[in-house]
Each structure stands twice: as C-alpha cells, then as structure tokens.
Amino acid sequence: MRSIKGVAAAPGLVRGPWTHIEPSPIVAGGRIDAERADEERSRLHVAIEAAAQQLEGIAERVAAEGHDDEAAIFTAQAAIARDPALAGVAEEQIGQSDDAIAAIQGAAERFADQLKALGDELLMARAADVLDVANRVARLLAGMDAEPEAGLDRPAIVVATDLPPSLTASLPRDRLIGIALERSSATAHAAILARAYGIPAVVGVADLLSALAGADGSNPAPVRELAIDGSTGEVVLDPDDATRARFDALAESARRRHEIDVLESGQAVMTTDGLTLSLLANIGTPEESGTALELGAHGVGLFRTEFLFLERASPPTEAEQLAAYRHVVEAFAPHPVTIRLLDVGGDKPIPYLPIGEEANPFLGVRALRLAQSEPGLFVTQLRACYRAALAGKVKVMAPMVADAGDANLLLGLAERARRELAEEGLESGEVALGVMLEIPSAILVADTYFERIAFASLGTNDLLQYTLAVDRGNAALERYRDAFHPALLRLVHEAVKASARAGIELSVCGEMAGDPAAALALTGLGIRSLSMGASSLPGVRRAIRGASARVLEVAALAAMDDPTALVARARFTALLPPDADA
Numbered sequence: 001m002r003s004i005k006g007v008a009a010a011p012g013l014v015r016g017p018w019t020h021i022e023p024s025p026i027v028a029g030g031r032i033d034a035e036r037a038d039e040e041r042s043r044l045h046v047a048i049e050a051a052a053q054q055l056e057g058i059a060e061r062v063a064a065e066g067h068d069d070e071a072a073i074f075t076a077q078a079a080i081a082r083d084p085a086l087a088g089v090a091e092e093q094i095g096q097s098d099d100a101i102a103a104i105q106g107a108a109e110r111f112a113d114q115l116k117a118l119g120d121e122l123l124m125a126r127a128a129d130v131l132d133v134a135n136r137v138a139r140l141l142a143g144m145d146a147e148p149e150a151g152l153d154r155p156a157i158v159v160a161t162d163l164p165p166s167l168t169a170s171l172p173r174d175r176l177i178g179i180a181l182e183r184s185s186a187t188a189h190a191a192i193l194a195r196a197y198g199i200p201a202v203v204g205v206a207d208l209l210s211a212l213a214g215a216d217g218s219n220p221a222p223v224r225e226l227a228i229d230g231s232t233g234e235v236v237l238d239p240d241d242a243t244r245a246r247f248d249a250l251a252e253s254a255r256r257r258h259e260i261d262v263l264e265s266g267q268a269v270m271t272t273d274g275l276t277l278s279l280l281a282n283i284g285t286p287e288e289s290g291t292a293l294e295l296g297a298h299g300v301g302l303f304r305t306e307f308l309f310l311e312r313a314s315p316p317t318e319a320e321q322l323a324a325y326r327h328v329v330e331a332f333a334p335h336p337v338t339i340r341l342l343d344v345g346g347d348k349p350i351p352y353l354p355i356g357e358e359a360n361p362f363l364g365v366r367a368l369r370l371a372q373s374e375p376g377l378f379v380t381q382l383r384a385c386y387r388a389a390l391a392g393k394v395k396v397m398a399p400m401v402a403d404a405g406d407a408n409l410l411l412g413l414a415e416r417a418r419r420e421l422a423e424e425g426l427e428s429g430e431v432a433l434g435v436m437l438e439i440p441s442a443i444l445v446a447d448t449y450f451e452r453i454a455f456a457s458l459g460t461n462d463l464l465q466y467t468l469a470v471d472r473g474n475a476a477l478e479r480y481r482d483a484f485h486p487a488l489l490r491l492v493h494e495a496v497k498a499s500a501r502a503g504i505e506l507s508v509c510g511e512m513a514g515d516p517a518a519a520l521a522l523t524g525l526g527i528r529s530l531s532m533g534a535s536s537l538p539g540v541r542r543a544i545r546g547a548s549a550r551v552l553e554v555a556a557l558a559a560m561d562d563p564t565a566l567v568a569r570a571r572f573t574a575l576l577p578p579d580a581d582a
Contacts, residue, residue, distance in 0.1 A: 001240045004205055006180070008233040009191040011258075011535070012200030013251035014178040015227035015236075015244060018157040020209065021167075029102020029138070037094050044090055044100040047140040051133065052081040058169055072287050072327065073129075073165055073189050080133045085314055086111060101138045108134030115310060126307065128188055132164040152176060157226050159208060165189035173197055178228050180235055182208045192287060200230035211237060261538040265296025269541050275549035277523060279541060280338075280531040282509055286324055289331045292534040296541065299335030299393075301457065301531020302509040303328060305381070309342055314352050315377060321384035326391045333392035338457065338509075338531075339385050340436065341378060341410075343367045343399040353377075362465070367400030371409055375416075382417035382431075389429025397457055401435040401442050404449035410435065411452065436509075438462035443495045450502035457531070458495060460510025464488050482565035483512040489525065489560045489568065496526035507531055516543035517572040523549065524556030524572075546577030 032040055059074035080086065089107035090100070098106060112127035152158065152171055157178035168179075168190045179194050179201035186203060194201035212223045227236040227247045231254070236243055269277045280301035281292035292300070308316045308324055329337045344353070344366065353374060371378045385396050398410040414433055421428045437443050438459035450456070460483050464470065467487055470480045492508075499506035507529035512518045514532030519540045522530060532540060555575065559568040 001243060002211065002237045004208065004211060004235045004237070006202040006205035006208075006233040006235055007186055008229075008231055009181075009184070009186045009188075009203045010179070010194035010199060010201035011231040011254070012178075012198065013227070013229050013231070013247050013254060014157065014200045015225060015239060015247050016155060016157055016177055017224065018159050018180070018212070018226045019152060019154075020159050020212075021152065021163070021171075022160055029105055030099050031097050031102075032094075032099045034097065036099075037097075040094045040100040040103070041091055043141060044094065044104060044137075045087065047100065047104075047137045048081050048087060050140050051136045052078040054136065055081060055133070055166070058166060062169055072285070073192065074169070077129055077133050077165070079320070080130060081137065086130075086134075101141045104134050104137045104141070126310065128162070128164065128184075132166060135164065136166065157228060159212065159226070161209065162188075163190040165193060168193045173199070178226070178230075179203075180205055180208060180226065180228055182206065192285075194230075195291065200228055202228050202230055202233050202235050204233075205235050208235065262294060264538065264541060265294065267296075267541070267545070269544050271523070271544055271547050271549040271552070273548050273550055275523070276528075277544055278507075278529040279537055280335075280507070280509075280529065281534050281537070282514075282531050283328070283534075286327045286331075288534065289328055292537070293331065295534050295537040297332075297335075297534060297537060299332055300328060300337040301507055301513075301529065303337055303339045305340060305342060306344060309344065315380070318380050318384050318387075321381060322387050325384055325388035325394070329388050329392040329394055336393040336395050336432075338395040338397055338434075339388075341368065341381055341396060341398050342370070344370070362471075368398045368406055368409060369400055371413060375413060378413050379417045379420070382414050383421055383426075383428075386417060386421060386428035386431055387426065389431050390427055391429075394429065395432040395434060395455060397434040397436050397455070399436045399438065399459070401437070402439045403441055403445050406442075407435060407449040407453060434505075437495055438466065438510075440467050440491060443491050443498065446495065446498035447501065450498055450504055453504060455505035455507070456495065456499060457506070458492060458508040458510060458512075458527075460488065460492075460508060460512035463491065463510065467491060482569065483510070483515070483518055484521065484559070484565040484568040484572075486560050486562050486565070486568060489521065489556070492522065492525050492527070493556075493560060500526075505529065514540060516540050517569060517576055519543055520547055520552050520572045520575055521556055521559060521568070523547070524552030524554075524559075526553075543576055547575055551575065 055074045055078040059071040062071040062074065086107055089110060090103040093103035093106050094100060108130050112130045115127035152175045155175045155177050157180060158171065158176060159180050162181055162183045176199055179199060181203045182205055184190055184203040191201055191203060223237045225238055227239040227243060269279050278298050280299045281297035282302040283289060283292060283300055284304045285307050308321055325339060382396065385394055388394055401407060410433060418428060432454035434453050434455035434457065435442065436459045437456050464483055468480045468485060470477050495506060506527065508522055508527050509531040513522065513530040514536030516539045519530055520543055523544060530540065555571050559571050562568040
C-alpha cells in the first residue's frame with residue numbers, strides 16, 4: 001500500500017479498479033506550398049464550424065441530463081471555436097506556409113500562453129479550453145474522430161495525465177466512479193463536471209502513472225485497486241483491509257453529511273438568540289450556480305465576470321455578456337445577484353487593452369481605474385447588467401474603489417449606460433450600485449460617498465494585503481496572512497459603523513466569510529450578509545446556528561484588542577459547535 005497526495009477537486013470517497021485513458025495523439029501539422037493556402041483556409045473554416053456544431057451538440061446532451069450550468073462549458077467552447085480572432089491568427093499562419101492543422105494548433109497555443117502567463121489558476125484552466133477546442137478542430141482536419149473511444153468498459157476510476165472537458169462529458173457515468181489526474185486543477189472544467197456529476201476527483205497527483213505501473217520502483221507489481229478522497233486529495237494505491245474499511249466508513253458518513261447539508265439548506269440562518277443572517281455564494285462562471293442553489297445560497301454576493309473577457313483577443317459583446325448575466329439572474333431569482341465589474345489590470349493583463357508593464361501591478365492601473373482610459377468597456381458591461389435586471393434582482397459593484405472620486409466615476413458610467421439604452425429604445429431594469437471595500441482608504445473616507453451608493457461589500461483578501469503590506473504570493477509572509485489580524489477586524493468594524501450611519505447594506509465577499517470561525521467574528525462585528533464559495537455554505541450555516549449573537553458581539557469587541565491574529569482566531573474557534581467545519 002502507498003499513499004500519494006494530490007489536490008482535492010470534487011468531494012467524495014471511492015475505491016475500486018482503475019483504467020488509464022488518454023486522448024489519442026493529434027497528427028502533427030506540416031508545411032504547405034503557397035498555392036495551397038486558399039484550400040487550407042477553406043478546410044480550416046469547414047472544420048471550425050463542424051467542431052462548433054459538435055460542441056453545441058454536447059451542450060444539448062449535457063443540458064438534457066439536467067446540468068444546464070455545465071452545458072454552458074461547451075456552449076462557451078463553441079464560441080471559442082467560432083471566435084474570429086482565433087481563426088484570424090490561424091489564417092495568418094497558413095499565409096506563412098503552415099497547413100491548417102499546424103495553424104489552428106499554433107494559434108491556440110498563442111492564446112493559451114497568454115492566459116497561462118497571467119499566473120491565475122482559474123485562467124490557466126481556461127487556457128485548457130482553447131487547446132481542447134483546437135485539438136478537436138485538428139482531429140477533424142486530420143480525418144480522425146473528434147471523440148476518441150473512451151475505453152471505459154467496466155466501473156472504474158479513470159486515471160489520466162489530464163482530461164479535456166469534452167472527453168470527460170463523453171465518459172459513461174454508470175461506469176465512471178472516480179477521476180485521478182496527474183495534472184489539471186480544481187478549477188479546470190473536468191473538475192467542474194466531476195463536481196456536477198457527483199464523481200470524486202483528485203488532480204495534480206505527481207507521477208501517478210509511473211507509480212501505478214511500478215515504473216518508479218515503488219511497487220513490484222502493477223496496482224490493482226485505488227482509493228481516492230476527493231475532499232482531501234488523498235490517493236491510496238492497493239489499500240489494505242484497514243484502509244478499505246476506513247474509506248467505506250468515510251464514504252457513508254460523507255453521503256449522510258451531504259444529505260443533511262441539502263436538507264438544512266432550506267433552514268433559516270439564525271443564531272440561538274434569534275439574529276438572522278443571509279448567506280450568498282461567490283461564483284466565477286454561470287455553471288457554478290447549481291451547486292450554490294442546492295446548498296442553500298440566497299443569491300450571489302460576488303459574480304466574477306473576468307471569464308468573459310480573458311479567453312479572447314477582443315472584448316465580449318453586450319449580447320454575450322447579457323446572456324451570461326441573465327442565465328445567473330434567472331437561476332437565482334427572486335434572490336439578488338451581485339455582478340462585479342471587470343477586475344483586470346497590471347497583474348491580469350488582456351491582449352486588447354493597452355496597459356503598459358508596471359513595477360507593482362497590485363498598486364497600478366487595474367479594475368475600475370481602467371475606466372479612466374477605457375470607459376466604453378465598462379459602459380458596455382453596465383448596459384448588459386441593466387438589461388439583465390429585467391430577469392431579476394441585480395446589483396453591480398465596482399472593485400478597487402479608493403475614495404469618493406472613484407464612486408463618482410461608477411455613478412457617471414452607470415448614468416451613461418442607462419441614457420444610451422433609453423436613447424436606443426432598449427428596456428432596462430433597476431440596478432443597485434455599490435462598491436467593493438478592499439482598499440483601507442475606501443473605509444476611512446466612507447462618509448464622503450456612502451450616502452450616494454446602495455451597498456458595499458468587503459473584499460477581505462485584498463483588504464488584508466493592502467492593510468498589512470503583504471504580498472499574497474510571498475510564502476515568507478505567511479504569518480501575516482490571517483484575516484483575524486486585529487487591524488483588519490478594526491477596519492471591518494469601521495465599515496459596519498459607516499454603513500449604519502449612511503443606511504446602506506454591507507456584506508463580506510472575501511474568503512474570510514467562508515471560514516466558520518471568521519464568520520462568527522464577522523457576525524459579532526455587525527455583518528449580516530456573508531458570501532462565500534458554495535462548499536463553505538453548510539459549515540458556516542452550522543456555525544451560526546450554534547452560536548449566540550450576544551456572545552459573538554462581546555467576543556468581537558475583545559478580539560479587536562487582541563495582540564495577534566492567532567489569539568483572536570482562538571477566541572472564535574472555541575465558540576464553534578462540534579459539527580462546524582473549522
């Protein structure tokens with residue numbers, strides 16, 4: 001028996017036989033004579049359209065199975081296939097004597113490299129979509145099946161280097177009992193699909209294939225059975241009897257726990273002494289809506305919109321944005337959906353925005369600051385938001401607000417968007433306008449602009465970074481990266497007081513909200529609305545339902561005077577009920 005640690009990607013425990021699946025290799029592209037260029041361009045466009053139609057077919061199949069949100073993955077891939085920017089780069093390469101196969105692969109690699117260079121896990125996962133689409137087109141150009149035979153002829157855990165989403169969706173789910181990948185990430189679409197289908201998955205398992213075959217010398221014979229824990233990232237090769245029994249018991253316990261979580265999702269989030277809170281979800285793509293709704297999210301407190309802007313060489317159209325926003329708004333109606341305006345900049349550049357290299361991009365031209373030079377980008381987004389508001393309750397918040405001037409910029413952009421829609425005779429709904437509080441100055445001068453906005457939401461991740469001068473990517477500064485730092489708690493308290501004076505809503509959408517102990521601290525500080533990743537909803541709900549608001553208020557006031565984050569955290573960890581996930 002041997003245990004290997006990977007990255008948890010889809011919760012659940014399973015053990016059983018395994019099978020190795022890899023997509024068939026693509027026939028390599030080649031060179032052509034100049035007189036064949038027009039023929040290759042024609043072949044390219046035929047294959048692109050065929051690929052797009054196949055992807056739309058997969059989307060229809062996945063939607064018919066009851067997974068509308070996950071179907072959007074393939075609708076988006078079809079849009080990538082038809083993106084004129086991708087085809088344009090491929091045509092340029094054909095003009096440089098590449099055949100259509102080499103051209104589409106080369107074009108996709110250029111776009112994927114741009115996304116990977118951003119260093120963001122979610123965006124690197126989206127780069128895999130671009131490559132997956134290009135591989136589909138290349139297979140069609142090479143006369144190969146676009147969907148290779150999966151070879152899953154019995155119930156088994158699928159092991160692979162990586163799985164493109166289209167192959168994941170094609171695997172027979174009555175035989176797919178688990179997934180273990182050497183590469184990939186928890187934000188990749190294969191992982192998203194696994195979570196939607198309720199299939200345990202672990203990714204990033206280094207050297208898994210070598211270990212299974214015994215090629216690394218770790219075992220004398222090939223492995224016959226695997227056990228995987230999609231909640232912890234554990235992968236066990238040839239588990240012994242005790243490990244099998246442990247996994248079986250944990251699997252049964254997890255099954256019962258999920259049933260309880262779903263049953264409790266409809267319960268009011270209320271403290272033992274009658275204080276009611278609202279729990280919402282943070283989502284990064286429309287397909288995340290299903291899980292959030294199942295686990296009881298009463299709306300979306302943070303809808304990140306970058307996925308629409310970063311997988312392309314030109315901005316998304318108003319119609320494309322409207323479709324994505326309306327999908328989520330309709331799913332959550334009558335609950336509110338808070339759409340965050342585009343949050344990119346120095347550390348997250350996009351090809352079609354002329355942002356120069358910056359020495360310190362986290363303190364540079366990013367998020368709302370981009371609107372000074374690119375107002376049209378934000379007006380188009382706001383127009384889509386106003387139109388989506390016809391389908392339900394929409395709130396829009398601006399990131400990277402520092403003072404009243406930034407709030408004025410938001411209000412001016414919104415007024416321009418509404419005026420344009422009215423002049424064009426397009427209907428629009430009511431939208432509440434607010435700001436993200438992630439720069440300390442925005443809290444310290446809140447009284448200068450809070451009365452002119454409808455709400456504010458604390459982005460505790462960046463707020464901690466800017467308050468303590470902590471580089472989020474520097475491991476040497478780990479001791480500072482704790483949201484229980486008394487300085488952060490004091491800033492939260494100041495924001496609560498400022499919002500009360502102005503009579504506006506205040507919530508928290510940073511990672512702090514999804515930590516059960518921190519959620520208790522925020523409740524004690526006066527926060528009444530918390531937004532978090534869907535998986536955190538059950539633990540936070542249990543923590544709040546087992547706590548007294550009066551006790552939390554006393555503890556929060558004391559925590560602001562604690563000497564360290566460690567002491568403050570211990571204060572609230574001690575108040576967690578036994579069944580809360582600390």
